[in-house]
Amino acid sequence: MLKTLKSYFGYTSFRPLQEDIINCILQKKDTLVLMPTGGGKSLCYQIPALLMEGTAIVVSPLISLMKDQVEALQNNGIIARALNSTNDETSNANIRFECRQGRVKLLYISPERLLTEINYLLKDIRISLFAIDEAHCISQWGHDFRPEYTQLKTLREQFPQIPVVALTATADKITRQDIVKQLAMRDPQIFISSFDRPNLSLDVKRGYQQKEKIRTIVDFISRHAGESGIIYCMSRNTTEKVAEILEGYGISTTVYHAGLSAATRDAAQEDFINDRIQVVCATIAFGMGIDKSNVRWVIHYNLPKSIESFYQEIGRAGRDGLPSDTLLFYSLADIVLLSRFASESGQQELNMEKLKRMQQYAEADICRRRILLNYFGESMDHDCGNCDVCRNPPQRFDGTILVQKALSAIARTDQQVGTSTLIDILKGAATADIIERGYDKLKTYGAGRDVPARDWQDYLLQMLNLGYFEVAYNEKNHLKITETGKKVLFGHERAQLVVIKREEFLSHEKRKRKKTASHITPVQPEPTMFEDENLQLFEALRALRKKLADQQAIPAYIVLSDKVLHLLASSRPTTIDAFGEISGIGEYKKERYGKEFIAVIRRFS
Template sequence: MRETLKKYFGYDSFRPQQEDIIRHILHKKDALVLMPTGGGKSICYQLPALLSEGTAVVVSPLISLMKDQVEALLANGIAAGALNSSNDETENANLRRACIEGRLKLLYISPEKLLAEKDYLLRDMHISLFAIDEAHCISQWGHDFRPEYTQMGVLHQQFPQVPIIALTATADKITRGDIIRQLHLVEPRTFISSFDRPNISLTVKRGFQAKEKNKAILEFIRRHEGTSGIIYCMSRNKTETVAQMLQKQGIRCGVYHAGLPTQQREETQDDFINDRIQVVCATIAFGMGIDKSNVRWVIHYNLPKSIESFYQEIGRAGRDGLPSDTVLFYSLGDLILLTKFATESNQQNINIEKLQRMQQYAEADICRRRILLSYFGETTTEDCGNCDVCKNPPQRFDGTVIVQKALSAIARAEQQISTSILIDILRGNYSVEVTGKGYQELKTFGVGRDIPPRDWQDYLLQMLQLGYFEIAYNENNHLKITSSGSDILFGRAQATLAVIQHEEAITRKGKKKKVVIAKELPFSATGGESQDLFEALRGLRKRLADQEALPAYIVLSDKVLHLLCISRPTTIEEFGEISGIGEHKKKKYGKDFVNLIRQFVE
């Protein structure tokens, strides 16, 4: 097992649980594997495939995901192919022949294609194992439900001797049970890895309006100059307006959503993978097929609908283990709209519950990572030190007067107003909605002039979280005072609010952000690493990747480039000792990289 790992993947040791999972599969037993994105799921079925007779059949939901995996395997000298509708008939015929003759170690296939081929191709093949990737798609409780996945249960009936390994990065308890039931797994062992990704920083920004959001995003991208990132938006329309805003500022940016023609979506994805664009503005339709290891940041323009979705989307950053940043923008408007969607959905109770857990995460004033981990059933006794709450613990003050002003305005408007009108009343704005109802005559009109609109947004979010009012979603989102709100309003209790932390704007000449390197990484930000050498190695990697029409990270990952920078191997043997460089890459790229390093050292 270890020899094969070193030979093909260039690693000296396994990550936690990988070895146990591989041994379990080699004993022809079923398994359900939960590992976070970037946790090394693929090796759990790729290595048993290499060590077994026959071909492993990997079921994958997206063509782009298959393409990425197959390219990475071929780059490591492993015989792999993908049978799908994007191939021409000759390609597919050659692949079928290779499978029947046993020349392919891994065959990637979509669920639809699998069902079409099970009585023909699969019957004539010697199959070593079935791997069901993104297995949460099988369950209607999962967040990416795909009806065609539900028929995968036939595999065990037709091939009872072949072990099945189901893999996913995000599944709560209900979804796990459903995956096991629907796939008819026989006495499966469930392997759950830690969901902690300490290299990813977590930040939430509350109550920003569109203009402020755009400004904050531009500053953020300038601080992360030249690095790849994804901006997730709730609507298709928003992805396009955000992309246009960035393009006007000279940022290379693409758009991805389900309403675009297939060709345009594929081009955007291809441009992003090959570093021709820096940013993709996307709906949740984007990313499942992205195995790009050097995505350095993810921004959520809106609140996601569940912690599963959020966790999977931020997991696309920092898959190589290097420091990466995530930012979530959260406003009352998002919450109101998502609650409306959840209420009108088929699974109303589940979706509302999932949204409430997401809301708790966004409004938390305790370590955010602990909330994420506890959602997936993992407890930790220590704060992470790499989220905004840990870095800037909230200070509190007596906010009774502020709360009373807001509640008084709600009461005087007979609890018939939404948050935007409430802020207009408090700020003394003569808006159409205010004057139309005569609210400018209220005693509370203008009593909160001294507080900026964004701060009012934040205070109202806090008040909602503290339970001082509720939002009647079935009554045009009107605000209703609760009994604990009444206690504050009539002076029977006091309200404590968190101080709003305003960030200092960063100019283009401003200080670069200090990078905190995760503890487990084998190098430090300064330790013997030359930026000039790193850039030279990046340039060489890009040239080699372009020659082979491959994404750069498939040639060598950023992590490997950093390790080369530090150890500076000057022989091909030393080059092959670097973690992440297998035999195939050593022979193929060793000479080029070693020559460059030698020149640099001399």
């Protein structure tokens, strides 16, 4: 395994969980993998595909995603192909021929194409494993549900002996259970990696008007000179307006949304991937197929519809592990419009609840990273220090008794209530529902009379965000106490809550709106520097990488990542063997690119 990792991918050690996942797949066990974007999911099935006999079938939802993955694998010396509608029939026939000869190690295919090939090509070749990428698409609870994914269950019926590997970067507990059920996975091993992306800074700006937003964005981009970034907007119209304004400031910008022709969208994506354009203004239609490792920042011009969407979109920044910045703007207008969309959708209750959690993240007074991690079922017992709340901490108090009152009331209702009923119990409200269900007889009935209902709303929001309870979407949004919550409920841990300063906050908001744009403090990203790095050499290496990429008509980051260039500019190897020892350079890249990169490095030594 390690030999294959070094030879093809240039790494000498695995990231957490990767080795265990690969071992599990090599033992032909069904496996569910949850890893954040940029966490190394692809390696989890690519290494077994190289070690096992036959062809690995990788089901992927987007042609652009397949193209990116196949180009990257081929540039590591691996025979990978994509069978899809963009190929002409001759190309697809050649790919089928190569598969039947047993030459192809990884075959990427869309779910629709898979169903047409299932009784033909797939029955004629030796299959090592099925990898279902972006597996959350199979679940109605997932944030990007795709009906064509639901037919993938047939793989288990037709190929009962072949292991199924499902991979996703975003899936809450309910979605995870649904993935296992929909794919008919047999007693799968479930691996949940940490969802923490400590290299991403998290910032939220609240209540900004368009002029303030634009000034902030222009200032922000000026501090990321020459670095790629994405601006997500809620509407097509907004993407075009923002792009036009940025072009006026001399920032090279393109637009991407579903209203454009396929050719225009493809051109925008290619320009961005190949560093011909610095910024792309896009709706959520953009990005799922982007494997670009050197996106340095992501801005949300509007509030996203869910934490899953937000997490996946910010995850497109800093995939190479280097420091990257994220900025979220939101306003009441965003919430009103998104609420309307959610209420008109086919899953009104679910989408409204998910929007509410997104809104809670944006309004929170506690470490934003803790909120994100708790949403995905991961507890963090310290603040991150890399979000706006941590950098400007609010005043806190010991709220253990308040938390215990709320959790005790949840427990005494057998965890069968939502937030409004819980507040009625704590306040001792004599509503018909409370009396009918006998909640007025509970020991905790009226235990929070001294706290105003609007404050209880705030405290419950904090408790939710701290991970003391979770919301079960599939059980009428009932509240469920978590393991972290039990520690506070039973007196094993104390709870710190934020002091509510509602009136002061509102007056501050009014003052802020009167400020001129020049008073807006832009985000100040940390410079990316490696020990003893020669920045002039880095730029020279970047220029060489661009030249080599253009010659092959592939994105620059596929030749070598930014991280590898920084390592080369800092360690400055002057022999081919030393070049091959750099993390991220495998045998194929060593032989293919070593000579030219060494020549540039020698000029600076």
